Amino acid sequence: MNHVRVLRGVVGAAGFAVAVEAVGLSGLVDERFLPRMSTILVGAAGLIVDPEFLADVVATLTAWALGLLLTVAVAVPAGLTLGALPAAERAVRPLIEFLRPIPSVAIIPLAILLFSDNLHLKLAVIVYASSWPVLINAIYGLRDVDPLAKETLRGFGFGPMSVLARVALPSAAPFIATGVRVASGIAIILTVSAELLAGGSEGIGIFITEAAGGNRIDLMLAATLWAGLFGVLSNAVLVAVERRLFRWHHARSEAAR
Amino acid sequence: MLEITELVHSYGSHRVLDGVSLSVAEGELVSVVGPSGCGKSTLLRSIAGLIRPSGGQILLGGRPVDQIPDNLAIVFQDYSRSLFPWMTAANNVALPLRRRGLDRRRRREAAMAALDQVGLADAGGKYPWEMSGGMQQRVSIARALAYRPSLLLMDEPFGSVDAQTREDLEDLVLRVCAHHGMTILLITHDIDESVYVGDRVIVLTRSPARVSADLKVDLGASRDQIATRQLDEFVRLRAEVGRLVRGGSTTATTVLEQH
């Protein structure tokens, strides 16, 4: 059964590649604008051994990973605090409700004014934009804790801090993990947006801007292809980690359906 | 009307139906009773054409069932998953009638009439989640009534409602069934119920299911929740069915009474 699925997937991807190639061969579209699939794939193969491109990839991934780490370091404690203090949460909520819908990339021009260091700029906009899902999931996660479990522990004479450590944090963790997964998608969007809009010397966004300047659409698409593949990989890793860590949570929510 | 011979079905190597044969005549209400998990639902889904049995034959109105018959309706146990929650009660009842070639106004009239028959004349504009479980199951029954099927299948139709509602619904089915002369096959695991509503009770064995008895219920056409259940005949039949369902020894009379 699984073999059939994999085979069909390969056929689908190959079919798409052949279709793009055929469009190129037919001469309907100018190849400079829409290169053939073979050109893109050759370009992609060349890029993966090109030290300059690899440096760009490393720069982007570094900013993304550091940004995500900082986001977790800022947003998780903030979210847990707000989740534990309902009065504070009620007061801050209107501010969150207004700040969150600001399209995050719009703060890049402001960040350009404030940060002269390119990495700092990227980190600032990543943390601003990616914190929201983590913050909100942490608040909800802490609030969603089964009151019965809390009561049980209290009944056994545990203090509020140990209730927090033993019940509240473990049951909020899966929510936070989901928030982090969402945040990682936002972080990569912000990283490349910052590269496109603020310039700099290294990064996939910079590589693509330069390829555009040289009218090398084939290289732009080749780099985009790699970016997509990295995205697939990182998403798969995050999902796998989440599944492994929180198997009990999935079992519970499956059962509740 | 419905003629089933030597029906066999297996899920993989697990055999559920092991040569089930039974028949239902026009206008009859036959209840099928058996222990939990004995394959009752598989039997019903085969009749409805929802699954293709591994072997045997099902004839409905003289024609073999090889796809979903167009003159059959089902009332499921789980009304909340059978009614469409995004439609009002009236629309739930009216929707299947498009197939009957009725225009919008006639569909609406037929739906309201059916709702009236199940005692929900005023609830046509309500959504399923605005109603109690019993009311939702009435809507389900109304949908089947309006559809005018030649065979109505009921799969544990009163299994998810409270005892009082259950009795009301049993009487409702008896009443409308008699009124329309409907043919009904009702599946249940409740021994009392199988006897109370049935013209005949078919008892299935533990899985893999076979027919262990086919009992005629001689309680007359009109039944009453209190009086009927006090009749000697009712008590005798209930004990009989109970023994059979528990897999106890068949008494000699049972075998004789098969027809």
Added chain:
Amino acid sequence: MTHVATHSVRSVIRALGRLWLVPVTLVVWEIATRSAAQPFFPPPSAILARMHEIWFSGPASHLLLTDKALDDFGPSLARLFGGWLAAAALGVLIGTAIGCSSRLADYLDPLIELGRAVPPPLLVPFFLALLKLGTPAQLATIVFGVIWPILLNTIDGTRGVDRQHLETARIFGFSTAQRLRQVILPAAMPKIFAGLRLALSLALILLVIAEIFGGTGGIGYQLLYAQRSYLYPDMWGCLVMLGLLGYLLNSAFLLLERRVLAWHRGARQTN
């Protein structure tokens, strides 16, 4: 009457009680920016004055909007909704097809996984090269970027239709069109709406990127122009405006969702 009056007074007081941090923040911000006198951070009063001057000092017949406001917001909103609606139509169409056919899903799965993983801003330069500066490239960016949450949620929703609902439809002999319109799509609607809402906020982000990177007009372009011309109150005005826009879009969509999915909320509350 008095009862209604006291009731509304009470709800105003309650709202103030909820919102007290907003005026406090504004006042603190005003004082801080005034005393710092830093050009990048104009005080909120200056920002509001500037916003009023550029956009909201127009004639009453135009709802106080100036011509410049219409020039700035009109095309941006048209692109935003145009792209979002196109992506919605495509996403729901393709998603339903994939959700109903596991075979089609198998064939397209790798392409979808790859497509959704590409950070959409990366394609802005490509679309600009392919379609030249202006609206077509911006629309392409938005459509490509926001189609994924709609597509994935539609697939998820159409696949998750309750088996008994489908069986009921089969028993009562619904035609394919009926099954799609009356059963599958309504059942998938809560998921589809969740995707549409995500897509709407993503569309605003991509609109801003597309307008900043390769725009000739619109609110994102104004933002960049103000920054480049050292007009910091104008730049902040654009930011505030975008925040307002995001807030209004989200609220309006929630309102629509609440209407369309009233049955869903009701059904969830009782279960």
